[in-house]
Amino acid sequence: MTPAARISAAIEVLADIETRRRPATDALKDWGLSHRFAGSKDRAAIASLVYDALRRKASAAWIMGENTPRSVMLGMLRLQRGLNIDAIAALCSGDRFAPEPLSGSERERLEKADLSGAPAYVAGDFPEWIETSLQRLLGEDLIPEMQALATRAPLDLRVNTLKVSSREEAHDALPHLAAVETPLSPFGLRIMPSEDGRGPAVQSEPEFLKGWVEIQDEGSQLVALLSGAKPGEQVVDLCAGGGGKTLALAAMMDNHGQIYATDNDARRLAPIHERLTRAGVRNVQVRTPRAKADAVSDLDGRMDCVLVDAPCTGIGTWRRNPDAKWRLRPGSLEIRCREQATVLDRAAGLVKPGGRIVYITCSILPEENDDALSGFLGRHEGFTPVPHEELLGKSALGFLKNATRRTAYGLQLTPEQTGTDGFFIAVLHRRS
Numbered sequence: 184m185t186p187a188a189r190i191s192a193a194i195e196v197l198a199d200i201e202t203r204r205r206p207a208t209d210a211l212k213d214w215g216l217s218h219r220f221a222g223s224k225d226r227a228a229i230a231s232l233v234y235d236a237l238r239r240k241a242s243a244a245w246i247m248g249e250n251t252p253r254s255v256m257l258g259m260l261r262l263q264r265g266l267n268i269d270a271i272a273a274l275c276s277g278d279r280f281a282p283e284p285l286s287g288s289e290r291e292r293l294e295k296a297d298l299s300g301a302p303a304y305v306a307g308d309f310p311e312w313i314e315t316s317l318q319r320l321l322g323e324d325l326i327p328e329m330q331a332l333a334t335r336a337p338l339d340l341r342v343n344t345l346k347v348s349s350r351e352e353a354h355d356a357l358p359h360l361a362a363v364e365t366p367l368s369p370f371g372l373r374i375m376p377s378e379d380g381r382g383p384a385v386q387s388e389p390e391f392l393k394g395w396v397e398i399q400d401e402g403s404q405l406v407a408l409l410s411g412a413k414p415g416e417q418v419v420d421l422c423a424g425g426g427g428k429t430l431a432l433a434a435m436m437d438n439h440g441q442i443y444a445t446d447n448d449a450r451r452l453a454p455i456h457e458r459l460t461r462a463g464v465r466n467v468q469v470r471t472p473r474a475k476a477d478a479v480s481d482l483d484g485r486m487d488c489v490l491v492d493a494p495c496t497g498i499g500t501w502r503r504n505p506d507a508k509w510r511l512r513p514g515s516l517e518i519r520c521r522e523q524a525t526v527l528d529r530a531a532g533l534v535k536p537g538g539r540i541v542y543i544t545c546s547i548l549p550e551e552n553d554d555a556l557s558g559f560l561g562r563h564e565g566f567t568p569v570p571h572e573e574l575l576g577k578s579a580l581g582f583l584k585n586a587t588r589r590t591a592y593g594l595q596l597t598p599e600q601t602g603t604d605g606f607f608i609a610v611l612h613r614r615s
Contacts, residue, residue, distance in 0.1 A: 184221060184222075184225040184228075184280070185280065185281070186228075186274060187274045187275070187276060187278070187280065187281035187282065188280035188281065189225060189228050189229050189232060190232060190256060190260075190274055190275075190281075190282055191280055191281060191282050192214065192218070192221070192225075192229045193229050193232035193233050193236065193256060194252045194253050194256050194282065195214065195252075196210050196211055196214050196229065196233050197233060197236055197237075197252035197255060197256065198252040199213070199214070200233075200237075200506065201252060204510065206506055206507075206510075207230075207233055207234065207237060207505075207506040210233075211226070211229070211230050211233060214229070227381045228381075231381065232256070232259075234505055234506075235259050235263045235264070235335075236252075236255050236256050236259040236263075237505040237506045237508075237509065238259075238263065238308060238333045238334070238335075238505040239255075239258065239259045239262050239263050239308055239333065240255050240308060240505075240509060241304060241305045241307075241308045241309070242258065242262055242298055242301065242305055242306060242308050243255045243256075243257070243258025243259045243261075243262055243263075244258060245258075245298065245301050245305045246258050246261065246262065246292055246293070246295070246296045246297065246298065247289065247292050247293075248288070248292055253282065254289075256282075257271060257275075257285075257289060257293060258293075258296075260274075261293050261296045262296065262298075268285075268290060268293050268294055271285065271293060272284070272285050272290070303325055303326055303329075306326045306329075306330070307325060307326045307328075307329025307330055307332075307333070308329065308330070308333040308508075309329050309332075309333075309501075309508055310508060310509065310511060312513060313498075313511070313516075313548065316548050316549060316550060317329065317547065317548070319549045320547055320548075320549055320588070320590070320595065321547075324599065327599055328547075328597055328598070328599045328600075330599075331597070331598035331599035332498075332499075332501050332502060332547075332597070332598050332599075332605065333501070333502070333505070334502060334598065335376045335502065336376070336400070336502035336503050336598075336604065337373045337374060337375050337376060338373070338374040338375075338376070338382045338383070338385065338398065339365060339368075339371055339372070339373050339374075339398070339399060339400050339401045339404070340353075340362065340371065340372040340373075340374070340385065340396040340397065340398060340399070341368070341370050341371055341396065341397045341398075341399040341404050341430075341431060342354075342370045342371070342372065342395065342396055343394055343395055343396060343397055343430070343434055343462050343463070344370065344434050344437075345394070345433065345434050345437070345438060345462060345463045345464065346393065346394045346395050346462065346463050347395045350364060350369065350370055350371075350372065353372065353390065353395050353396055354372055356390050356395070357372070357388065357390055357396075360374050360383050360385070360388075361374065361375075362374050363375075365401045365404075366602065367401055367405060367582075367583065367586065367601060367602075367603070368401045368404040368405055368408070370404060370434075371399075371401045371404055372396065373401070385398060386398070392461070393461075394461040394462045394463055397427070397430055397431075397458070397462065399427050399431065400603055400604045401601075401602070401603045402499075402545075402596045402601065402603030402604045402605070402606040403427060403428065403431075403545075403603075403604070403606065404431060405580065405583070405596065405601075405603065405606070406428075406543050406596070406606050406608040407428050407431035407432060407435070408431075408435070408578050408580060409541075409574060409575075409578045409580060409594070409608050409610070410432065410435075410488060410490055410541040410578075410608075410610070411488070411539075411541075411577050411578055411610070412432045412435045412436055412488055412490075413435070413436065413440070414436045414437050414439035414440055415436075415439050415440045416436065416440045416441075416487040416488055417440060417441050417482075417485060417486050417487050417488075418432060418436075418440065418441070418442045418443070418486065418487060418488045418489070418490065419442075419443045419445070419479055419482060419486050419488075419489045419490065419530075419533050420432065420442060420443070420444045420445070420490045420492070421445060421446075421479075421489055421490060421491050421492075421526060421529065421530055421533070422446055422447075422490075422491060422492045422493060422494065422526060423444035423445060423446050423451075423452060423455060423469075423492070424446055424448075424451040424452070424455075424492070425451060425452075425453075425454040425455060425458070426444060426452075426454065426455035426458050426459065428490060428492055428543075429442060429444045429455065429459075429464075429467055430458060430459070430462050430464060432490070433459075433462070433464040433466055433467055434462075434464075436466060438463075438464065438465045438466045439466060440466055441466055441467075441468065442466055442467045442468070443467075443468050443470055443479055443482060444467050444468070444469050444470065445469070445470040445471070445472065445478045445479055446472070447472060447475075447526075449471050449472055449473075452469060452471055455469055456469065477529075479533065482533055483532050483533055484532070484533070484534075484535050485533070485535055486533045486534050486535055486538055487534075487535065487537075487538045487539070488534075488538060488539055488540075488541060489530040489533045489534045489538070489539075489540050489541070490541045490543070491526055491527060491530050491540060491541065491542045491543065492543045492544075493522070493523045493526055493527070493542060493543065493544050493551070493555070494519055494522045494523065494526070495519050495523070495544040495545060495546040495548075495551045496511055496515060496516055496519055496546050496548065496551065497545055497546065498511070498545075498546045498547055498548060498605060499544070499545040499546050499547055499596075499597075499604045499605025499606055499607075500545050500604050500605070501605075502598060502604065503604070516548070516550060516551075519551060520550055520551060520554075520555065523544075523551060523555045524555065524558060524559070527540070527542065527555065527556075527559045528559070528562065528563075531559075531563050531566070531613075534613050535613070536565075536613055536614070536615050537612075537613065537614075538612075538613050539569070539610050539611060539612050539613065540566070540610070540611040540613070541608065541609075541610050542555070542556060542593070542607075542608065542609045542610070542611065543606065543607065543608050544606070544607045545604060545605060545606055545607075546605065546607060547595060547597060547605040547607070549590070551607075552590060552592075552593065552595070552607040552609070553590050553591045553592050553593070553609075556568070556591075556592045556593070556609055556611070557591070557592075559611075560611075565613055565614050565615045566611045566612065566613055566614070567611065567612050567614060568591075568592040568593070568609060568610070568611055568612075569609075569610040569611070569612055571584075571589050571593075571594060572584075574593075574594065574608075574610055575594075583601075586600055586601050587600065587601060588600065590607070590609075592609040592611075593607055593608050593609025593610075594607070594608055594609070595607050596608075
C-alpha cells in the first residue's frame with residue numbers, strides 16, 4: 184500500500200471507531216480481516232496513524248475547525264507527524280486509494296495550526312469533563328503533564344532475577360533491540376518506539392521465552408518495589424489479573440515465602456499460569472474464584488502484605504491506549520470508585536496487625552487515589568498511611584523523592600516527571 188492509501192485506510196478505521204464506539208483494537212482487527220491484501224507492515228503503519236490521531240484528537244480537531252475523522256487525521260499529520268502543507272497535499276491527491284484533495288479551508292487551517300488560544304482540555308488532548316479533577320493534582324502543570332500523557336510510550340522490560348543474574352547480562356543478550364537501561368528502575372530495560380510507532384516482537388525472542396525478561400512499564404516496576412515485599416512474607420495479590428506485579432513480587436522475594444494471587448474476574452487470571460512457569464516462579468498459589476465465592480477467606484488476618492492493584496479508569500496508561508480516553512464517561516469513574524472501596528474493605532480483613540495494605544492504581548485522578556483512601560480510613564480504624572520518606576527509604580528508592588508528586592497519602596508517578604505511565608501508590612500500616 185502507498186502512504187496515501189494507508190492514510191485513507193486509517194481515516195476509515197477512525198470513522199468505524201467513532202460510529203460504533205468501539206475499541207481501536209477491534210476496529211483495526213476487523214479492517215485487517217476485510218482487507219487481507221494488506222501486509223503486516225501496512226497494518227502496523229495504519230494502526231500507528233490511528234493511534235496517533237486518537238492521541239491528538241482534540242487538538243487536531245481544534246486546528247481544523249471540525250471533528251470528522253478526516254479532519255482529525257489531517258490535523259494529526261500537522262501536529263504530531265510535523266508534515267508541512269505541501270507534504271500533506273501530496274498525500275491527499277485524490278488519486279486511486281488516496282484521500283480527496285485539500286480544500287481551501289483545510290489548507291488555510293493547516294497553515295495556521297495554532298493552539299495558542301486553545302483551552303486546556305484541547306491543548307492537553309483529554310476529555311473536558313475531567314479537567315477539574317486533573318487540576319486538583321496537577322495545578323499549573325496540567326497542560327504539559329497531559330501533553331506528555333498523549334505521547335508514544337516506550338516498550339519497557341523487567342529483567343527477571345529468578346532466571347538471570349543481572350540487568351547487564353540480559354542487556355548484553357539482546358543487542359539487536361537497542362535497549363537502554365531505565366533511569367529509575369534497577370531492573371528495567373527500555374526500547375524506544377520507531378518512527379512509525381512499531382516495536383520489536385519481544386515475545387518471540389529466545390530470552391523472553393526463557394523467562395529472562397517480562398514486558399512491564401518502568402512505573403509498574405517501581406510501585407512493585409515500593410510494596411517492600413520481602414523473602415519469607417505472606418502476601419496476597421488481591422487483583423492479580425494477568426500477573427505482572429505478582430511476577431515482580433516473586434522475584435523480590437526470591438521465591439521464598441508465599442504469594443496468593445487472585446482476582447474477582449477469573450478470566451483475567453488465565454495468562455498467569457503460563458507466565459509463572461516461564462519465569463521460574465515457585466512461591467505463588469493461584470486462587471481462582473468459583474461462582475463468586477471468596478477465594479482467600481481462609482487467609483483473613485494472616486497476611487503481612489495485601490497488594491491492591493485496584494480497578495480504575497486507567498488514565499495513566501493513555502500513552503498506550505489513547506482510544507480509551509475518549510470512551511471514558513463520568514459513570515465509569517463512579518463505578519470504579521465503588522469497586523475500589525469494595526476491594527479496599529476486603530483487603531482490611533486479610534492483613535494482620537503490623538502488616539500493610541499496598542494500594543496501587545494506574546490513574547492520576549484524586550477520586551481514585553487519595554479520595555479512595557480517605558474514605559477507607561474513615562471506615563476502618565487502626566490503619567495509618569506510611570509517610571513518604573519512610574516509604575521511599577524502606578524500598579531503597581530515595582532518589583525518587585524529587586521525581587514523584589507527593590499527595591496526602593501517597594506518591595504519584597507521571598510521564599512528564601518520571602517518564603513512566605501514570606501510577607499512584609500508597610501504603611497503609613495496620614496498627615491493630
